[in-house]
Amino acid sequence: xxxxxxxxxxxxxxxxxxxxxxxxxxxxxxxxxxxxxxxxxxxxxxxxxxxxxxxxxxxxxxxxxxxxxxxxxxxxxxxxxxxxxxxxxxxxxxxxxxxxxxxxxxxxxxxxxxxxxxxxxxxxxxxxxxxxxxxxxxxxxxxxxxxxxxxxxxxxxxxxxxxxxxxxxxxxxxxxxxxxxxxxxxxxxxxxxxxxxxxxxxxxxxxxxxxxxxxxxx
Amino acid sequence: xxxxxxxxxxxxxxxxxxxxxxxxxxxxxxxxxxxxxxxxxxxxxxxxxxxxxxxxxxxxxxxxxxxxxxxxxxxxxxxxxxxxxxxxxxxxxxxxxxxxxxxxxxxxxxxxxxxxxxxxxxxxxxxxxxxxxxxxxxxxxxxxxxxxxxxxxxxxxxxxxxxxxxxxxxxxxxxxxxxxxxxxxxxxxxxxxxxxxxxxxxxxxxxxxxxxxxxxxx
Numbered sequence: 001x002x003x004x005x006x007x008x009x010x011x012x013x014x015x016x017x018x019x020x021x022x023x024x025x026x027x028x029x030x031x032x033x034x035x036x037x038x039x040x041x042x043x044x045x046x047x048x049x050x051x052x053x054x055x056x057x058x059x060x061x062x063x064x065x066x067x068x069x070x071x072x073x074x075x076x077x078x079x080x081x082x083x084x085x086x087x088x089x090x091x092x093x094x095x096x097x098x099x100x101x102x103x104x105x106x107x108x109x110x111x112x113x114x115x116x117x118x119x120x121x122x123x124x125x126x127x128x129x130x131x132x133x134x135x136x137x138x139x140x141x142x143x144x145x146x147x148x149x150x151x152x153x154x155x156x157x158x159x160x161x162x163x164x165x166x167x168x169x170x171x172x173x174x175x176x177x178x179x180x181x182x183x184x185x186x187x188x189x190x191x192x193x194x195x196x197x198x199x200x201x202x203x204x205x206x207x208x209x210x211x212x213x214x215x216x217x218x
Numbered sequence: 219x220x221x222x223x224x225x226x227x228x229x230x231x232x233x234x235x236x237x238x239x240x241x242x243x244x245x246x247x248x249x250x251x252x253x254x255x256x257x258x259x260x261x262x263x264x265x266x267x268x269x270x271x272x273x274x275x276x277x278x279x280x281x282x283x284x285x286x287x288x289x290x291x292x293x294x295x296x297x298x299x300x301x302x303x304x305x306x307x308x309x310x311x312x313x314x315x316x317x318x319x320x321x322x323x324x325x326x327x328x329x330x331x332x333x334x335x336x337x338x339x340x341x342x343x344x345x346x347x348x349x350x351x352x353x354x355x356x357x358x359x360x361x362x363x364x365x366x367x368x369x370x371x372x373x374x375x376x377x378x379x380x381x382x383x384x385x386x387x388x389x390x391x392x393x394x395x396x397x398x399x400x401x402x403x404x405x406x407x408x409x410x411x412x413x414x415x416x417x418x419x420x421x422x423x424x425x426x427x428x429x430x431x432x433x434x435x436x
Contacts, residue, residue: 017428018421021403025380029404032381047405085427086420103321113420114427154430162243163250179430181422185239186247187265193433197426201417202304202331203236204399208415209303209332210235212372212397215411 016057024080031073039070086114091153094120096160097137105132147175154178162186234275242298249291257288304332309371312338314378323350365393372396380404
């Protein structure tokens with residue numbers, strides 16, 4: 001087993017996983033500026049995170065810096081992109097082609113970060129049979145048939161109304177989905193071996209509105 | 219000063235603000251099911267959060283439950299929506315009408331949660347002068363003119379490429395934007411009085427891919 005594989009089996013802390021894309025985007029900018037090497041101190045200055053924290057975060061990734069020179073920029077970009085899963089295409093189904101669902105179907109940017117939505121499901125007869133951004137929309141009833149037809153789909157993007165969020169999640173899991181990217185403001189329940197990533201735009205809005213209001217009246 | 223206003227000046231912890239929308243969506247479902255009262259214990263059972271935590275979170279909101287009966291469902295929904303800022307329309311400009319930017323312009327769902335994007339800015343001549351979902355796209359150079367023309371815009375949605383994320387942020391702040399909803403994977407720097415809410419879809423993807431991979435090889 002290679003060092004790379006051993007590293008993969010360590011459970012990387014979520015805060016580290018959330019910071020690594022910051023380092024990646026920063027290092028990409030340095031490459032654009034013509035830099036060949038970058039140190040954690042340099043990254044630290046740019047993004048205002050302690051350099052020892054950066055070094056610690058990068059220790060989860062299989063790359064070693066050279067004393068007084070730092071990390072090779074190209075290597076660091078490649079290793080980070082691969083480690084974060086952005087270079088591997090992960091196939092996903094989307095459930096609920098309403099306003100937010102259609103927005104995500106239209107966002108080809110997700111492809112650059114390793115997510116390919118290959119089909120969507122809904123119950124609205126006006127949508128079924130249509131395509132958005134070349135992604136077909138099927139009736140939810142054909143999900144079990146389609147997960148066999150499309151190969152290796154193990155991610156479900158959840159953008160349904162809250163009153164059916166749990167029901168659709170249960171169907172996804174029963175059909176073989178292993179990870180749910182939950183955009184609903186509903187806290188779904190899943191078996192222990194199923195990954196859930198909550199991305200509630202509305203919760204983020206709530207935080208932003210509250211802080212804005214706080215700044216205005218303090 | 220009313221009790222409501224006093225409550226608003228307390229700095230509500232971010233985890234609380236992120237949980238409140240879960241309670242809101244849950245209570246909405248209970249209303250659909252015909253319930254008139256709900257207790258923190260009932261919410262607790264539904265979403266698997268300790269009921270004392272729920273009661274503590276709800277103490278930031280100006281509502282009081284009745285012993286052995288709980289909270290009035292309609293009142294709780296109204297108070298939560300208002301507290302979270304979803305009933306007040308907040309005007310925003312969007313910067314960067316690329317793939318993700320266009321997706322957000324197309325998502326009318328944001329309106330139901332208090333965010334109205336009134337205009338977008340870009341530099342792409344193919345986009346300038348066009349409308350997406352009835353939202354006009356202007357050249358970034360007209361931002362200072364437009365922030366005077368449109369009234370009370372104090373939120374900026376940032377969906378530009380990372381290499382100009384800081385520059386555009388600086389321009390937004392100089393022009394009078396008070397809160398930045400940052401969708402880029404870049405860690406922007408702002409003056410202390412400016413609110414930043416980071417919503418990095420790519421960081422969430424990274425976490426999901428990592429956990430999925432971890433489950434598959436463990």
